[in-house]
Amino acid sequence: MARRKLLIITLLVLFLSLACRVLDPADPPALPLGETLVLTPPLGLPELDPPANSRITADAVELGRRLFFDQNLSSDRTVSCATCHQPDRWFTDGLPTARGVGGQIGKRNTPAILNAAYWSRQFWDGRAADLEEQAGGPIANPIEMNLPHDICTERLTSDQSYRAQFARVFGPGAITMTRVVRAIAAYERTLLSGNSPFDRYYYGREKEALSAAAIRGLEVFRDPARGNCAACHLIGDQHALFTDGLFHNLGTALDASGELADPGRYEKTKVEADRGAFRTPGLRNVAQTAPYMHNGRLRTLREVIDFYIGGGSSNPQLDPLIRPLTLSAQERADLEAFLEALTGQLPREVE
Numbered sequence: 001m002a003r004r005k006l007l008i009i010t011l012l013v014l015f016l017s018l019a020c021r022v023l024d025p026a027d028p029p030a031l032p033l034g035e036t037l038v039l040t041p042p043l044g045l046p047e048l049d050p051p052a053n054s055r056i057t058a059d060a061v062e063l064g065r066r067l068f069f070d071q072n073l074s075s076d077r078t079v080s081c082a083t084c085h086q087p088d089r090w091f092t093d094g095l096p097t098a099r100g101v102g103g104q105i106g107k108r109n110t111p112a113i114l115n116a117a118y119w120s121r122q123f124w125d126g127r128a129a130d131l132e133e134q135a136g137g138p139i140a141n142p143i144e145m146n147l148p149h150d151i152c153t154e155r156l157t158s159d160q161s162y163r164a165q166f167a168r169v170f171g172p173g174a175i176t177m178t179r180v181v182r183a184i185a186a187y188e189r190t191l192l193s194g195n196s197p198f199d200r201y202y203y204g205r206e207k208e209a210l211s212a213a214a215i216r217g218l219e220v221f222r223d224p225a226r227g228n229c230a231a232c233h234l235i236g237d238q239h240a241l242f243t244d245g246l247f248h249n250l251g252t253a254l255d256a257s258g259e260l261a262d263p264g265r266y267e268k269t270k271v272e273a274d275r276g277a278f279r280t281p282g283l284r285n286v287a288q289t290a291p292y293m294h295n296g297r298l299r300t301l302r303e304v305i306d307f308y309i310g311g312g313s314s315n316p317q318l319d320p321l322i323r324p325l326t327l328s329a330q331e332r333a334d335l336e337a338f339l340e341a342l343t344g345q346l347p348r349e350v351e
Contacts, residue, residue: 030178032060032169032186041192042345044199046239048117048189051130056186059169064187066165067180072155074145076101081138081184084110090288090346091191096296100144107262109296112289115282117189120245124278124294127268131185136177149177156180193285196344203239210341217338220331227335231321232280242283242342249276250322251313252293260315262295275317287340301336
């Protein structure tokens with residue numbers, strides 16, 4: 001009997017402590033408040049399934065957009081998220097590798113952020129599990145925005161308008177990096193691009209949406225005996241993200257001497273097979289986002305096609321899916337026409 005009373009008292013104390021924690025104004029719910037914003041993906045994209053640690057609301061998106069374009073989130077107040085992810089460049093920067101504060105040059109190409117809401121891993125090496133984790137990285141990175149997180153939140157807290165906006169989105173409490181990255185991620189999840197000529201042809205059944213060359217290019221893209229591109233850049237029956245979400249070694253990380261210049265996924269996993277492996281990018285809007293590969297080494301789509309035809313660059317970890325291809329000049333041109341037909345519509349706010 002005494003044990004039972006002790007158990008009841010213990011559970012009661014635990015419940016009250018949890019209740020006080022939830023109701024404590026200094027520790028409000030971490031997710032945005034208010035009604036969830038339902039997003040309707042454009043033709044060709046699947047339904048969006050945000051992770052449990054996120055919520056998209058109209059106010060959170062508005063706050064996230066402000067943060068995304070705010071140069072005060074960098075140490076010298078010259079760089080924002082939008083510096084590398086420029087709306088008029090389809091949310092890339094057009095450079096081989098990204099540039100940060102003081103003109104510092106990074107080692108990797110800026111990944112396209114359109115449709116990043118669907119990626120199961122973020123960054124070329126997959127070191128971030130979601131957009132929330134990704135958003136905090138560049139802010140503190142010394143080569144990118146170079147702003148320690150504690151100074152970032154201090155700057156935001158010193159701005160009365162930000163204090164009011166964070167309170168409107170999250171309720172009472174301090175401005176924390178958790179709230180900062182959740183707001184940015186909410187905005188980024190609205191950056192969806194689809195309804196390309198390919199989508200209208202393949203999913204919308206508009207037979208005139210693709211040129212004859214692009215239709216032939218689609219067949220090259222899917223044919224295992226020719227392009228075999230769809231082995232990694234997947235096309236589904238109902239939608240297409242044009243990626244398998246996995247990591248492959250193509251040999252693009254080799255320098256002029258044949259040495260591995262970038263460990264890629266291996267830097268995160270320490271698995272030998274991951275040396276020089278990088279995440280398969282989605283191909284939507286690929287004609288608008290040159291240069292290509294993780295290091296921006298290939299300037300045009302034709303160079304990319306020729307690189308694959310050559311079977312990549314040989315190294316011990318070269319992916320077995322990479323092999324020399326035999327394509328005629330016409331097939332190469334058709335494949336390029338198909339890739340150009342993957343250009344969709346920009347999100348409504350930046351049209």
